[in-house]
Amino acid sequence: MLKIEGLTATVDGKPILKGIDLEIPSGEVHAVMGPNGSGKSTLAYVLAGREGYEVTGGSVTWDGHDLLSMEPEERAAAGLFLAFQYPVELPGVGNATFLRTALNAIRRARGEPELDAMQFLKLARQRMRELSMPEDMLKRSVNVGFSGGEKKRNEILQLALLRPKFAVLDETDSGLDIDALRIVADGVNAMRGPDFTALVITHYQRLLDYIVPDRVHVLMNGRIVRSGGPELAKELESEGYAAIQARAA
Amino acid sequence: MNVVMHQVGAPGFLHRFEGLRERLPGGRLPWLAALRAQAAEAFRAQGFPTRRVEAWKYTDLAPVAEAGFDEPLTPMDDAMDLPPAQAGARAVFVDGRFRADLSSLDGLPFEVSSVARHLDALEGRLGALARPGEEPMAALNTMLFEDGLLLDLPEGVEGGVLELLSLATASERPSAFHPRHLIRLAKGAKLTLIETATGPEGARYLHNPVFEVEVAEGAWLTHGRLQQEAPRAFQLSTIYASVAAGGTYDNFTLNAGGRLVRNEIHVTLTGSGAACHMNGAQLLAGDQHADTTTALDHAAPSCASRQTYKTVLMGRSRGVFQGKILVRQAAQKTDGYQMNQALLLSPEAEMDSKPQLEIYADDVKCSHGATVGELDAEQVFYLRSRGIPETQARAMLVQAFLHEAVEGVTDEALRRALDAAVEGWWARQEETLAA
Numbered sequence: 001m002l003k004i005e006g007l008t009a010t011v012d013g014k015p016i017l018k019g020i021d022l023e024i025p026s027g028e029v030h031a032v033m034g035p036n037g038s039g040k041s042t043l044a045y046v047l048a049g050r051e052g053y054e055v056t057g058g059s060v061t062w063d064g065h066d067l068l069s070m071e072p073e074e075r076a077a078a079g080l081f082l083a084f085q086y087p088v089e090l091p092g093v094g095n096a097t098f099l100r101t102a103l104n105a106i107r108r109a110r111g112e113p114e115l116d117a118m119q120f121l122k123l124a125r126q127r128m129r130e131l132s133m134p135e136d137m138l139k140r141s142v143n144v145g146f147s148g149g150e151k152k153r154n155e156i157l158q159l160a161l162l163r164p165k166f167a168v169l170d171e172t173d174s175g176l177d178i179d180a181l182r183i184v185a186d187g188v189n190a191m192r193g194p195d196f197t198a199l200v201i202t203h204y205q206r207l208l209d210y211i212v213p214d215r216v217h218v219l220m221n222g223r224i225v226r227s228g229g230p231e232l233a234k235e236l237e238s239e240g241y242a243a244i245q246a247r248a249a
Numbered sequence: 250m251n252v253v254m255h256q257v258g259a260p261g262f263l264h265r266f267e268g269l270r271e272r273l274p275g276g277r278l279p280w281l282a283a284l285r286a287q288a289a290e291a292f293r294a295q296g297f298p299t300r301r302v303e304a305w306k307y308t309d310l311a312p313v314a315e316a317g318f319d320e321p322l323t324p325m326d327d328a329m330d331l332p333p334a335q336a337g338a339r340a341v342f343v344d345g346r347f348r349a350d351l352s353s354l355d356g357l358p359f360e361v362s363s364v365a366r367h368l369d370a371l372e373g374r375l376g377a378l379a380r381p382g383e384e385p386m387a388a389l390n391t392m393l394f395e396d397g398l399l400l401d402l403p404e405g406v407e408g409g410v411l412e413l414l415s416l417a418t419a420s421e422r423p424s425a426f427h428p429r430h431l432i433r434l435a436k437g438a439k440l441t442l443i444e445t446a447t448g449p450e451g452a453r454y455l456h457n458p459v460f461e462v463e464v465a466e467g468a469w470l471t472h473g474r475l476q477q478e479a480p481r482a483f484q485l486s487t488i489y490a491s492v493a494a495g496g497t498y499d500n501f502t503l504n505a506g507g508r509l510v511r512n513e514i515h516v517t518l519t520g521s522g523a524a525c526h527m528n529g530a531q532l533l534a535g536d537q538h539a540d541t542t543t544a545l546d547h548a549a550p551s552c553a554s555r556q557t558y559k560t561v562l563m564g565r566s567r568g569v570f571q572g573k574i575l576v577r578q579a580a581q582k583t584d585g586y587q588m589n590q591a592l593l594l595s596p597e598a599e600m601d602s603k604p605q606l607e608i609y610a611d612d613v614k615c616s617h618g619a620t621v622g623e624l625d626a627e628q629v630f631y632l633r634s635r636g637i638p639e640t641q642a643r644a645m646l647v648q649a650f651l652h653e654a655v656e657g658v659t660d661e662a663l664r665r666a667l668d669a670a671v672e673g674w675w676a677r678q679e680e681t682l683a684a
Contacts, residue, residue, distance in 0.1 A: 048634050049633075049634075050630050050634075051626060051630065071633070072630060072633040073637060073639065073642075075634075076636035077636050081635075082634055084631070087631075088627050088628055088630075088631035090628055090631070090632075090646070090649060091649060091653060092648075092649030092650060092652045092653040092656075093645055093646070093649045097645075098632075098635075098645075101637055101641070101645065102632075102635035102636055102637055105635070105636040105637045105641075106635075106636040109636060141649075158635065162635070162636070
């Protein structure tokens, strides 16, 4: 279970998260929706431990771990995965090398044997077929020259390979056409089960037609202002954030 | 009691020249005696350049100017320990002198020889490109050179791969040697020359080579240089290359060794459609100083030049890149590109960068860029967020930077040699960091 209590954070000294309380029971998928500037991405980065996002109060626990006291790689080893809104390009780092290094780092942390190059390739090719990814994406530098959709699919490929227990998907739908969106959603849905928990961050309701959440939370101005079932996403879509804000105020 | 006075710096070299001039190779050839005398005058006038000289603004030669150097006392030992060969054919120079006994040159489709043995036939060729009046290190070389590689590729010959191994020996006092290499490719000839310069761990020496390279119409010279001198050595090298129509001079220099190093390259593109690639990587740690200085003269139309240099700096090392591109009025349709990137891995390391474009033609495409920075925090975070520990994440990104520096090298033999050198260097740094 993920438990966020009274979380506040600043970026460049400016308060962005102003007291977030959120619980996600294990095995559930929750969505956080909100307008631009509401703090969605800040929440994602704070959970993953990015430098420059300063936590000023509150706590985050995952499976009993105090997430905020851990280094980013320790959080990953504990089962956390962040799918980036803007996946980072790594010129000169081959995608296959990157994926295998990451997978083996996670496997080491779990006490599992590392995969050699052949074992890895077999596994990666299988996962790529499931995501309709061309095989030459293994040979290219990480995300370099990838289209927006390819970058997002590469994130989902990492999700499928690393098999985290808790995934944060930061606007994974942005920049995707409908076919790519379906592939990405299928990739996430394939992970669902009692051992997979996810926080899906999105601006639009569209993604939630494909990844149907157990709960929806509305984030505005650094706080969760409403929570509800999947129908809340539809309501947002028809009424807009302004109406919710007016009612919450 | 005998007291041996050792003069240091420029006066020391001039003193040696005065004492030796008759006995230097070709000492009885009037043209050569005149060439050496002129060079000595130029060197006397300039001495070792100080940082007040614009071309040497970022490289302080004081450690060289303040040292005293002797003649190398090369042990005549047949059982010398040679590094593993990079190619089938190898010309070996020990302390700047050709060693036929250590070389393996059988079966080459062209002749490899020693400059010292053919001086009587080199009037008008030796010194045709070098400019002792302008570059003091070339003046010092001209004054005191004893030998060098003499290479002539006849028209249309595919020369394959030749290694030039320059080996220094250790002696009690620092030694200096100044080889003069003459390389000429006739029309349509092709050669890959891989040069390795190295010396034993504790050796102190100055290696001051000058290359005069002529690439005729349609010829192609790949000139790979692996500078892996001894940790306390100085290498100050100057290359002069002239490339005729449709010819290519393709230089890749790896600066990984030495205490104070300068890699200075002057290339003139003299005929339409000539091309020049000057690329390189500098891998610096400790208190190393490495300087790459290029001067590219576009003197003919429709020529292309490409330069990419990458420097990785650790410890208190210093890197320098100075790159000048001159496009003369006649050189319309010039296509020039220059990129210089440095990665600082230590707060005490420093990189100086000075690009310089001088363009007199109006229809040209010329671009240059320079970046100096640390590892990208976002890239490091991306890797760490995937469970990769920070030190490993940083190592991956440094290797990626270095990989990019050598990935443009198309010649297979050179590429293999560079990959091995880069990997070896990084493994040594990791050991140092772990210790």
